[in-house]
Amino acid sequence: MEAKKTPKADLTKKTGMFFHLGLLISVGLVLFAFEYKTYESSELMDLGTVEDDFEELLDIPITEQPPPPPPPVEQPIIEEVPDEVEIEEKIEVDFDVDVQEETVVKEVVIQDAPVQEKADEIFDVVETMPQPPGGMEGWMKYLNKNLKYPTQARRMGIEGTVYVVFVVNTDGSIQDVGILRGIGGGCDEEAVRVVKNAPKWTPGKQRGRPVRVKMRLPIRFKLS
Incomplete structure (x- = not known):
């Protein structure tokens, strides 16, 4: 079919130009809108002619406030106390005592309480120490006769x-024989045997009464 319009009447060929022209006008209007400024018609006020009171305000004196008054001090209440009533007491002293020169005051003698001694108490030191028959000389004779090396x-x-330790009872018998320090070799056993077989001693006495006394004696072994 043949085209109805002439090529001169075809507007589609100029659409690009119209598009760019419209875009350019739109951008120009936007820029004009941003750059447009308005000013007030009133004249600017000259600040130099305005009267101010700044200096007067600066000269205002600072008011000094007085310090607060101190809190009131409570004074103690003083109560008057009446003086104590003095009581006068009359003390009658009777010095009318018949003292005769012949009156003799007896001297009071304070005696120590008697010491109660226990029957089973063993003393280390007493007033009268136990003694073997014949004294220490008789004891040495007994050892020389009965001691075997x-x-x-x-x-x-x-x-x-x-060194032997033993107890002399109130009847003079000997018990609890032991060794304080020995030398060995059978000498310790021999010393204990001799002491156990010894005759009765004279018991020791404390305040005139026989008591049990612990004795410590040396027995010497020497080779001849």
Whole structure:
């Protein structure tokens, strides 16, 4: 079919130009809107002619406030107390005592309370110490007669002093025989045997009464 319109009447060929022209006008209007400014018609006020009171305000004196008054001090209440009533007491002293020169005042003697001694108490030191029969000389004779030198101690050449401890009862018998310090070799056992077999001693006395006393004696072993 043949075209109805002439090529000159075809407007589609100029659409690009119209589009750019419209875009340019729109951008120009937007820029004009942003750059447009308005000013007031009133004249600017000259601030130099305005009267101010700044200096007067600066000269206002500072008011000094007085400090607050101190809190009131409560004064203590003083109560008057009446003086104490003095009581006069009359003391009658009777010095009318018949004292005779012949009156003799007896001297009061304070005696120590008697010491109660226990029957089973063992003393270390008493007023009268126990004594063997014949005294210490008789004790030495008894040892020389009854003491036997142990064979083992003689063979090993052991000699020295054995210290024996024992208790002398109120009847003079001997008990609780022990060794304080020994030398070995059978000498300790021999010393205990001799003391146990010893005759009764004279018991010790405290305040005139026989008491039990612990004795400590040396027994010497010496090779001849």
